[in-house]
Amino acid sequence: MAAHTPPAIDLPAGPSGLVFNIMRFSTHDGPGIRTTVFLKGCSLHCFWCHNPEGRKSEPEAIHLEERCTQCGDCVRACPHGALHLNGRLFRDLGLCQRCGECADVCPVSAQQLAGRWMSVHDTLVEILKDEVFFDESGGGVTVSGGEPLMQPEFVEALLRECKARRIRTALDTCGYAATGILQRVSENVDLFLYDLKVMDPEKHRQFTGVGNELILNNLKMLVERGSAVTVRVPIIPGVNADAANFSALVEFLAPLGLREIDLLPYHRIGSAKYSRLHLSYQMEGMEPPMPAQMDAVAARLTHDGFSVRIGG
Numbered sequence: 001m002a003a004h005t006p007p008a009i010d011l012p013a014g015p016s017g018l019v020f021n022i023m024r025f026s027t028h029d030g031p032g033i034r035t036t037v038f039l040k041g042c043s044l045h046c047f048w049c050h051n052p053e054g055r056k057s058e059p060e061a062i063h064l065e066e067r068c069t070q071c072g073d074c075v076r077a078c079p080h081g082a083l084h085l086n087g088r089l090f091r092d093l094g095l096c097q098r099c100g101e102c103a104d105v106c107p108v109s110a111q112q113l114a115g116r117w118m119s120v121h122d123t124l125v126e127i128l129k130d131e132v133f134f135d136e137s138g139g140g141v142t143v144s145g146g147e148p149l150m151q152p153e154f155v156e157a158l159l160r161e162c163k164a165r166r167i168r169t170a171l172d173t174c175g176y177a178a179t180g181i182l183q184r185v186s187e188n189v190d191l192f193l194y195d196l197k198v199m200d201p202e203k204h205r206q207f208t209g210v211g212n213e214l215i216l217n218n219l220k221m222l223v224e225r226g227s228a229v230t231v232r233v234p235i236i237p238g239v240n241a242d243a244a245n246f247s248a249l250v251e252f253l254a255p256l257g258l259r260e261i262d263l264l265p266y267h268r269i270g271s272a273k274y275s276r277l278h279l280s281y282q283m284e285g286m287e288p289p290m291p292a293q294m295d296a297v298a299a300r301l302t303h304d305g306f307s308v309r310i311g312g
Contacts, residue, residue, distance in 0.1 A: 017154035020053055020115045020146070022126050025133070028312055030170035030191055032139025035130045037123060037158070039143065040115045041150035043176045045209040046197065047282040048236050050270030054146030059098040059115035062276045063089060067110035074102035074111045114277075120157045127162065140168030142193070149177035152185060159188035172232075175215040182218050183225070192229045193262070193312070194219055198240045199248035207239055216252065223256045230260040232312055235289050235297060237266065246297065250304045261301055262312030265289050 021038040023029075029036045041057035042049075053060060068089055075083045082095035083102060089110075100113035127141050134140050141162050148155045148171060159169050171185065172193040186192075196215070198204040204212040222229055231253060235241050253261075266288050274281040298308045 014120045014157045015151075015153040016117045016119050017123065017151050017158065018057065018059070018115050019118045019123065020051075022123070024130055026142065029142040029144060029172060030140065030193060032137035032168075033130070033133040034139045034142050034170070035127050035134075036142045036144050036172075037127070039145045039148045039151050039155070042146040042174075043150060043210065044147065044174055044197075047207050047239070048234065048266055048286075050267065050273075051146065052270065052273050052277055052279055053114035056115075057150060059100070059113055060277060061091065061096055061098050061102070062112045062114055062273075063091060064110045064112065064276065065089070067108045069108055069110070071107065073105045073107065077101045077105040120154065120161060123158055124161055127167070128165070131165075131167065134167060138168070140170065140190070142170040142172055144172035144193075147174055147176065149173055149181055149185065152177070152181045156185050156188065159185065163188045175218045176210055177214075177218070179214075179218055179221055183221065186222060186225060186227055190228065192222060192227055193232055194222070194229050195232050195234070196249065197234060197236075199245050199252065203239070207236075219258075220256065223258065229258055230262055230312075231258055232262045232264055234264045235266060235294060236283075237286065237289050237293075241289060241293065241297070246300060250301070250306075254305070259306050261306050261308050263294060263297060263301075263308060263310050264312050265294050265310070 018040040019037060020040045023036040023038065026034045026036045038051065038054060040054050042055045045055065049055065053062065065088065070085055070089065072085060075085055079099065079101060080095050080097050082092045084090055098113065100116065102111040103113040143155055143158065162169050168190050169188060170191040170193055171189045174195045197208060198212065201211045201213060233249065268288065271281050294310050298310055301308050
């Protein structure tokens with residue numbers, strides 16, 4: 001297939017967003033083939049988070065020591081003198097300005113910058129590279145995070161420009177945001193991928209850092225406005241994979257008429273990122289749920305009248 005060249009885009013100056021990844025050809029963030037834009041900054045701090053680089057609302061320098069060849073290119077490129085070699089690479093966090101110069105010159109991508117400011121224009125240029133795949137697969141763009149509603153002006157502007165080009169839009173959110181912000185952004189969202197992590201409010205606060213009253217009320221608001229919503233539930237053994245949580249989930253969702261549920265099994269894929277960010281991993285020793293356990297949860301929810309997918 002010939003390469004697709006996006007048309008020139010003429011946009012007025014607008015808000016910039018702090019983006020830490022743009023994933024192309026995604027099949028797990030909504031229907032069809034999608035481009036997922038991951039934004040930095042999150043209002044929750046879930047113990048099991050697999051994108052810890054999306055938590056802080058600022059760029060972060062990451063060093064993948066296992067890739068480093070100690071060539072010294074990054075040391076020479078650093079304009080702030082924050083890097084030096086002495087048997088291994090050392091970074092002075094007090095001097096590092098997270099400018100990304102080291103990541104730009106690293107030949108093996110051992111130096112990376114999680115989070116770069118991007119305009120709506122530049123983000124849209126990346127999205128439009130995959131437009132032909134959206135049309136053929138029924139896909140589109142998904143904005144995720146972190147929590148994208150931490151950057152509402154950028155999200156609203158980006159989704160509005162996507163809708164103006166008839167690109168289907170999805171927003172992956174935990175729902176912890178001012179209701180007015182969510183209402184405003186929802187005008188340009190075709191599908192919400194809405195996370196419900198734990199139904200018990202105190203347990204939710206224990207494992208995410210915040211209560212869930214606002215999250216549940218915002219979900220009710222979206223349903224009342226007629227928004228399309230797929231509920232996403234991470235299955236975390238020892239946290240929410242118990243009968244009481246599923247009973248509360250069914251009791252809450254059934255009156256709302258929400259029937260689409262994606263079950264997302266806990267995994268440890270992102271655990272290695274924590275040490276690179278100088279963070280502790282709070283789920284150390286926790287094993288992912290067995291396939292039989294996931295099947296049992298799916299069967300229970302299916303019996304209660306829900307359409308269930310494992311994996312989302």
